Amino acid sequence: MIGRVLRKMASDWFLAGMIAAVLLAAAFPTFGAAGGAMHADVVSNAGIFAVFFLHGLALSTRSLVAGLTKVKLHLLVQALTFVIFPLLYFPFRWAFGGIIPEGLMLGFLYLCALPSTISSSVAMTAIAKGNVPAAIFNATLSSLLGIVLTPAIIELIQAGGSTGGLSFGQAVVNIATLLLLPFVLGQVARPVLGNLASRYKKYINTFDKLVILILVYSSFCDSTASGLWRDNGLSVIAMTLAGAALFLAVALFVSSRVAGWMGFSEEDRITAIFCGSKKTLASGVPMARLLFGAHPALGLIVLPIMFYHQLQLFVCSIMAGRFADRFNKAAPSENAFAGMPAAETVPVRSA
Template sequence: MKLGKLDPFIFAIVLAVLVAYYFPAWGSRQSEVPLEKLASLGVSLIFFFYGLKLSPEKVKSGLKNWRLHVLVQSSVFLLFPLIVLLFHPLVYHGLNKQVWLAFLFMAALPSTVSSSVVMVSIAKGNVPAAIFNASISGLIGIVLTPLWMGLFLEQNTGDFNLADVYLKLLTEILLPVLIGLGLHRFFHVYVQKYGAYLSLFDKSVILLIIYISFVHSFEDKVFESVDIPDLLLIYAAVLVLFFLVYFLIGFAARKLGFDTEDKITAQFCGTKKSLVHGTVFSKILFPASMPLGILLLPLMLFHASQIFIIGILASRLASRKTKDG
């Protein structure tokens, strides 16, 4: 079995965290460099280009396979959060509460677009359905992710206001998406032509947000309470959550009588969580008093794990498909 190379973006994330630790000056709250404003502008541009990529015709045609779509979106926005909610009675104040909120945040996020489609394509799954689900998931997440987090952030922080959150989401995310969608027919050719550059831009903005978030977390010394055993426990929980959802989706797909292609798409798209949306939403959803470094930690571990594990699974499924003809 031949495995693909590990995504260089994972190494870039690790590098961004190291740079935040050793060179925090630019991202510091006292810095005169307007990195926060640049990050906010970058976020709006990411979703503007996201809207340009969305094809209204493909969205309409994708509605036909509705059972697959319901399974994927239910897994992404219901199954994940409900599993994390089972552990809420075990959570107390302090670090445990923050880590649990970080897991709920990760669980409430939409699926990721690019890696879902790429991995489904490698495994020879239902690519059109993957494109539809990955694309529509981001739009659903604009509504559902804040609702999930609002249930608990309002209880734990005094400065969380769901109306303010939706106003920010409307102006910084949804409005750019709608503008991009409206301009799709004029500029989608250029988006396809320069897709590699746009992907590089997306990742650069994400790395900038990660850098700023971890600079602030290091300044506030939030990681001093996280030792190696805690980190290993968090990572173990990330892996358990991933495999639990993966096998539950597979079980549901078999019960629904899905063919192999639809089952692959359901499992690959239904287990993904978007680092792009996570870093972007974290800037909007969480009050300034909350440690974004801790809140992004499970998501970054999950992101690296999902790419590695799904990459292996996609390679195995592709080789099996070839042998079976």
């Protein structure tokens, strides 16, 4: 299994790009920092708007509506994402608050408050033979709820503390403007441009990832200029990796046990596991810039979601394959998605 993970890492240009972005920011922080020649604020905002317009363009509204009926499943997934996950932060902070730097601890809080990711949640659910329409509905609903709930959770838990960013009201308005508005515009334009988006989805996925790399670079430029690497060593990388792995392990365990305890079918349990344990990098990095503004530890704040993103892809892809194998052995002649139109799937993006 370790060899498989290492091979996947070696072939993942996006992971290599994130590492390169961090290294470039460490070597040339002035170019991408606030006030630098890159004009990072303008470039970032334009990229974020374009990415979420394309998200709205790519997502089938009919697929979203098809998942509406599983109310109990929806409540569980959203509770895992916005209630259970944030509650996990408290024992984590109690256990490790004395050794983890303040900026990194804020990053773990931010990780806990983030919504689920759309594309990889749906992709993993499909591979594992889960309830795909319900996964589409839950992942999309999570992203929309996160526009309000993510800043609200951080504001509530950080009461009396400082995030170095905007007020709750300003954060919601900015996030809605740069994330929700283009998503809605994409949905409105879908009848006209939807087929074109499907035809060029490979290039759209690449553009999506490139925008994230730009945001990672500019975030680390600001943090490098503020002394991120001067004041923190390799121990920060080790703590981030260990913390992200711990959160993922607990999230997978809790989502699996609770879904089983609630008596869900295997298909719905798979959906709960993959949608309830995921956190979005695609929305997470842009939202961090809007929530935390010019926080000197912005690079540290986005570090947990960067590590968590890669871990969730590696671990969940292995789990999805094992779920699929179980279905194939139990009913080799059955197709779990017979009759489901191919057009109702969404483009697979790693974020």
